[in-house]
Amino acid sequence: MSVAVAAEFWCERAWLPGGVAERVSVGCDEAGVITSVAPGVDPGQDMSRLSGVVFPGFANGHSHAFHRGLRGRTHAGGGTFWTWRDAMYRLAGRLDPDTYHRLAGLVYAEMALAGFVVVGEFHYLHHPPGGGRYADPNAMGEALLAAAAHAGIRITLLDTCYLAGGLDGSGYQPLSGPQVRFGDGDVAGWAARWSALAERPGARVGAAVHSVRAVPAEALPGFAAATRDRPVHVHLSEQPAENEACQAFHGCSPTELLAGAGLLGPRTTAVHATHLSDKDVELLGAASVTACFCPTTEADLADGIGPARELADAGCPISLGSDQHAVIDPLAEARALEHGERLRTGQRGRFSPAELVAAATERGHRSLGWPDGGRIAIGAPCDLVAVRTDTARTAGASADQLVLAGSAADVDSVVVGGRMVVSGGVHRSFGSVGAELARVIEGLWSA
Incomplete structure (x- = not known):
């Protein structure tokens, strides 16, 4: 995995240990560990913006x-x-x-x-x-x-x-x-x-x-x-x-x-x-x-x-x-x-x-042996998943019940250890995953 650089993310809404909070900034260090979580913050110029509801990874x-x-x-x-x-x-x-x-x-x-x-x-x-x-x-x-x-x-x-x-x-x-x-x-x-x-x-x-x-x-x-x-x-x-x-x-x-x-x-x-x-x-x-x-x-x-x-x-x-x-x-x-x-x-x-x-x-x-993971909290890995709330599936759903309305198709951005892996629904390293999956799987069955 690439070494993460220090970064700060602004979440329209985020699923925190105490519930869904509005306008949350999440900062991480160079190791990709969360160092700050602050609700009620306006987005800064240098923050990466994550819309919808942001869940822990x-x-x-x-x-x-x-x-x-x-x-x-x-x-x-x-x-x-x-x-x-x-x-x-x-x-x-x-x-x-x-x-x-x-x-x-x-x-x-x-x-x-x-x-x-x-x-x-x-x-x-x-x-x-x-x-x-x-x-x-x-x-x-x-x-x-x-x-x-x-x-x-x-x-x-x-x-x-x-x-x-x-x-x-x-x-x-x-x-x-x-x-x-x-x-x-x-x-x-x-x-x-x-x-x-x-x-x-x-x-x-x-x-x-x-x-x-x-x-x-x-x-x-x-x-x-x-x-x-x-x-x-x-x-x-x-x-x-x-x-x-x-x-x-x-x-x-x-x-x-x-x-x-x-x-x-x-x-x-x-x-x-x-x-x-x-x-x-x-x-x-x-x-x-x-x-x-x-x-x-x-x-x-x-x-x-x-x-x-x-x-x-x-x-x-x-x-x-x-x-x-x-x-x-x-x-x-x-x-x-x-x-x-x-x-x-x-x-x-x-x-x-x-x-x-x-x-x-x-x-x-x-x-799985990662006891600090799965939370948006100081000391946890900076893993963030932004789920859109404006799709035909999620529109109108309450943020605290989005888990019962959304799907993988609604995932917009994914951050792993402070590094953006998925943005706009596209994998940054693989691009079109589906076409290559089809080629590899067809090759295996026709071998």
């Missing part, structure tokens, strides 16, 4: 960048999560470090256009087809780190342990087909490769258990010991079949299995958390595990609607992600979280607009 808590190549290509004949997964595996087999860098850079640029300033990349596409090794065993991860830097957003690389090809009542199955690209043999092999990844400005390194289907129970304590000071994410109970297999083989739920391995705690994020028992909810809440919902993906894959309100009430912070990128839009994810609750319960207002903004901003940042 949004956090994408869960991403598989290469899944973007599946958008609009998996709907013929209906299908299930598992037939969708077959298409995903075919796409995974076609990527190498160079093509992944090109695709991911464009996906992260699309995220920047939507207002995301940080992404949690749940990365398991580690090795060449056939399960060999690149000269740099982390070549694919390094491609993602470089892609995020090029797009101008921060990244937490959630390098993923993936050791088994599935779980059923008879036990764990070996990796097969495209899955052999994902594996490191055992936890020690994964940890040796993972520990060679270096953090750098704009990039942090976390870890992930793909799921209880993909990491045998006996490997979980070793993983927990190796990662005890890092953010840890895990796909949890996305499908009923996962729960049934875990119950059949281990005699407990996936949540209970993770709890027994010492993997539940404030540094842990449970992704999806869809099919949970009351006991699961209690365990996750008591451990202050973040629950990362990806509502547009969960709808696209017919996963179901998880108990978000119950988890929040039990003590789980709620964050949001775009997962397979059927949609890249933080406002759509926030709105879908509330809409899912309304459909599930028949009640409106399950999450207030302020709670939805918190899920999309500060709670996502915290789950």
Whole structure:
């Protein structure tokens, strides 16, 4: 990422920790950290003006960048999560470090256009087809780190342990087909490769258990010991079949299995958390595990609607992600979280607009290891997202309810660390993202 220079921004309205304020100046130092926030200020000549409502930068808590190549290509004949997964595996087999860098850079640029300033990349596409090794065993991860830097957003690389090809009542199955690209043999092999990844400005390194289907129970304590000071994410109970297999083989739920391995705690994020028992909810809440919902993906894959309100009430912070990128839009994810609750319960207002903004901003940042992010406040990164209030979608909406009216198409300007990354709805480094995305994705499918 480019080093930010000292700057001052004038916001027509800004979402501050105490609510929406009018005519707010935000100053930052050369490191891109906010040094001043002052409401009720007239715009100065040297200030960069941001119109509409300015939100803190949004956090994408869960991403598989290469899944973007599946958008609009998996709907013929209906299908299930598992037939969708077959298409995903075919796409995974076609990527190498160079093509992944090109695709991911464009996906992260699309995220920047939507207002995301940080992404949690749940990365398991580690090795060449056939399960060999690149000269740099982390070549694919390094491609993602470089892609995020090029797009101008921060990244937490959630390098993923993936050791088994599935779980059923008879036990764990070996990796097969495209899955052999994902594996490191055992936890020690994964940890040796993972520990060679270096953090750098704009990039942090976390870890992930793909799921209880993909990491045998006996490997979980070793993983927990190796990662005890890092953010840890895990796909949890996305499908009923996962729960049934875990119950059949281990005699407990996936949540209970993770709890027994010492993997539940404030540094842990449970992704999806869809099919949970009351006991699961209690365990996750008591451990202050973040629950990362990806509502547009969960709808696209017919996963179901998880108990978000119950988890929040039990003590789980709620964050949001775009997962397979059927949609890249933080406002759509926030709105879908509330809409899912309304459909599930028949009640409106399950999450207030302020709670939805918190899920999309500060709670996502915290789950990714950026605890100062997601706020417009002194000491926080100077990450600002200006959402227009004069479009056909947002006209007439109250500023404090804009999260339930706007969309990524209404994002005008995005500042990351004091540096303007998007201006007038155009990415300053990539220009026309859509045309290049189409070329890269078509090339992958025709390879």
